[in-house]
Amino acid sequence: MNPNLQQLQPYPFxxxxxxxxxxxxxxxxxxxxxxxxxxxxxxxxxxxxELIDNLEKLAAYPLTKGxxxxxxxxxNWLCNRFRLASLNADSEVIPVNGTREALFxxxxxxxxxxxxVVMPNPFYQIYEGAAFLAGASPYFVNCKAENSxxxxxxxxxxxxxxxxxxLYLCTPGNPTGALLTxxxxxxxxxxxDKYDFIIASDExxxxxxxxxxxxxxxxxxxxxELGRDDxxxxxxxxxxxxxxxxxxLRSGFVAGDGEILEKFLLYRTYHGCAMPVPTQYASVxxxxxxxxxxxxxxxxxxxxxxxxxVLDGCLEVQKPEASFYLWPRxxxxxxxxxxxxxxxxxxxxxxxxxxxxxxxxxxxxxxxxMALVATLEECIEAAKRIRSFCGNNPL
Numbered sequence: 001m002n003p004n005l006q007q008l009q010p011y012p013f014x015x016x017x018x019x020x021x022x023x024x025x026x027x028x029x030x031x032x033x034x035x036x037x038x039x040x041x042x043x044x045x046x047x048x049x050e051l052i053d054n055l056e057k058l059a060a061y062p063l064t065k066g067x068x069x070x071x072x073x074x075x076n077w078l079c080n081r082f083r084l085a086s087l088n089a090d091s092e093v094i095p096v097n098g099t100r101e102a103l104f105x106x107x108x109x110x111x112x113x114x115x116x117v118v119m120p121n122p123f124y125q126i127y128e129g130a131a132f133l134a135g136a137s138p139y140f141v142n143c144k145a146e147n148s149x150x151x152x153x154x155x156x157x158x159x160x161x162x163x164x165x166x167l168y169l170c171t172p173g174n175p176t177g178a179l180l181t182x183x184x185x186x187x188x189x190x191x192x193d194k195y196d197f198i199i200a201s202d203e204x205x206x207x208x209x210x211x212x213x214x215x216x217x218x219x220x221x222x223x224x225e226l227g228r229d230d231x232x233x234x235x236x237x238x239x240x241x242x243x244x245x246x247x248x249l250r251s252g253f254v255a256g257d258g259e260i261l262e263k264f265l266l267y268r269t270y271h272g273c274a275m276p277v278p279t280q281y282a283s284v285x286x287x288x289x290x291x292x293x294x295x296x297x298x299x300x301x302x303x304x305x306x307x308x309x310v311l312d313g314c315l316e317v318q319k320p321e322a323s324f325y326l327w328p329r330x331x332x333x334x335x336x337x338x339x340x341x342x343x344x345x346x347x348x349x350x351x352x353x354x355x356x357x358x359x360x361x362x363x364x365x366x367x368x369x370m371a372l373v374a375t376l377e378e379c380i381e382a383a384k385r386i387r388s389f390c391g392n393n394p395l
Contacts (some may be wrong), residue, residue: 066095177320
């Protein structure tokens with residue numbers, strides 16, 4: 001067995017299930033799950049129709065590199081969305097089966113064993129597992145309220161940057177919704193140049209924002225602003241799961257530095273992870289349409305506005321800059337989550353399960369993550385129950 005498997009922790013939802021063992025929720029109240037970031041809005045019907053119309057293409061082996069039409073569609077979307085002057089669809093885009101598998105596989109291809117992989121804390125647990133199984137050591141950069149929940153990169157010692165082979169970013173952040181600015185990204189690109197590491201920016205929440213006139217900045221966009229049209233050392237990950245409510249389609253892409261992606265494509269040809277052809281055609285349709293994405297954002301705006309109005313004054317919580325998560329400070333995240341389930345039949349995720357102790361503190365321990373993915377009515381009902389719970393259990 002790979003000895004690095006022993007370093008993997010149980011997934012957050014396995015920890016949550018254990019936390020709830022033996023706890024009986026009130027059966028008179030309908031269960032409401034705010035724990036899993038699984039979109040529940042209706043998927044676009046035209047994507048489903050495109051998938052069905054191309055089912056006969058299941059008879060063909062897909063190319064790992066993907067269809068020209070899909071790569072070209074992705075390149076056009078990136079150029080339009082992030083104001084890129086150009087992007088080579090042939091060498092700078094690779095379709096993947098969702099960002100989760102690609103974020104993991106990427107580390108296996110680019111990380112030097114014995115090096116360090118720097119990542120935010122709290123974080124998407126795939127980053128840590130990918131580092132361990134690539135034979136590297138994760139280095140956690142705490143995201144605290146006093147830094148607007150952005151990773152405190154200024155606290156990273158030079159010795160860590162010297163050993164770093166890969167930096168994972170998540171912007172908008174999971175679970176905090178915090179955004180890195182163009183200035184933040186420029187500073188990180190300068191560090192990557194100085195210490196020769198790769199930046200992998202997980203941007204799967206980039207299309208869930210509130211101000212239509214000010215979408216989140218992306219890593220490739222920052223490269224373009226710097227005149228860095230080869231996107232050297234920079235790679236981004238995007239997905240249709242959140243943008244288009246298609247988590248089951250398992251469709252996303254990696255884009256950026258062509259030299260890096262050439263090696264990653266070689267890895268993937270052995271990895272055996274080509275996207276099915278019908279999925280690729282459905283993905284083309286999804287990336288070509290923005291109207292359903294705008295409607296999706298409006299649904300989340302309605303939920304955030306309604307929920308935050310109900311929760312006003314009872315929880316230490318603020319509207320995130322993007323994503324579909326709330327990150328309230330509750331004192332003891334595990335105790336809050338357990339008792340909220342016991343008293344109100346609502347499931348939330350303790351923030352400690354999304355973080356690790358670093359610099360003597362687990363930055364998620366006093367928080368819980370609430371995913372506003374249920375219906376508007378369910379989210380409002382959950383907020384009312386949480387308000388009642390807080391009234392009976394002062395934080």
